Amino acid sequence: MAATRTPRSSWIDAGLRALAAGGPDAVRIEPLAQALGVSKGGFYWHFDNRGALLEEMLDAWERISIEEAIAQVEQEGGDGRTRLRRLFALASARGDLLRIDLAVRDWARRDPAVAARLRRVDNRRADYLRALFGDFCADEGDVEARSLLVGALWIGNHFMAADHGARSRADVLELALRRLLA
Template identity: 35%
Template sequence: MNQLSPNRPRASDQMWLDAALDLLVEAGVDAVKVMPLAKQLGLTRTGFYHHFRDREALLDAMIARWEDKNTGNLIDRCDAYAETICEAMFNLQDCWVDWDLFDAPLDNAIRHWARTDADLKQRLDQADNRRKTAIVAMFQRFGYEADDAEIRAMTILYTQAGYIAMEIAEAPADRIARVPAYVRLFTGQDPSRNEVERFRARHGF
């Protein structure tokens, strides 16, 4: 039986997928190819096919990861328990300050990729609609009328899309400090001191 070299990492689906996503963010989808990934990981090209049927299967897995992480987590934060709309909005704002919940560079890379891939563009549109629906439902849960809730949801999504597209470089402390003002702007209500402090505390500020 062949044994792995002590200097060669044990291959996994996750390893190949993580490397592919990093390459997508850095250089775009055209750069995501088996041989460069194998070289980067110190693995063989042949080894790739033990984990993915072909490059298309890898691309599908990349899109699925993006959908599960970015759209899935955003919806979960909108559905999270909250006693007020401000608390609910702080829950959603977690996505914009915690990359474990929402990967902004990946979202940007997916949008660039979708410009040249009609099937992905359709999935992106569906994801955007799911995000908007979740935010609208969050507002309606606290008594906002449907039209008002939709405008607020669109404002939130377009603001964040602008942050991502413009690649805003913002110190974490500065972003955290601005969130209460965003919550006030998006909800039309003043968050309580306790709500602000809970949000800051869970992000280490």
């Protein structure tokens, strides 16, 4: 009987969880193997080294946060506002992706190659937002401002500690998103 190998995707997923929890320094082969309940020898069946795993983790993050997200939003069609609402709902539901995204942003401050990849991802996201807002905003400046505000809201909201009086954070986010879609 052939030995069952831990799938490559399991190593990548475990690496992304470790990245989200502790940054790139937390992505270590032995702790990942322990988290997966396997020996670290299986790692080398799939990857030449830790660097190869980190690259594939970034590939997965980019694919999930761009291609898969856009495909999911576009799947049901609709006008720009409808697709933006779907995008906002998807982003809100994917807290795991946000934690990975924030870890990649922190990593990019120290690694020029990761910074270049982050710029590519952010540019692709901004292009998609411009297309969606452009569906109902005629003014290019308005499209650009709304696209920037969505990106800043997506990232910056998680660094804000402010209270909102009688309103919850979710209520205020909903108000902000409604204004962006007006």
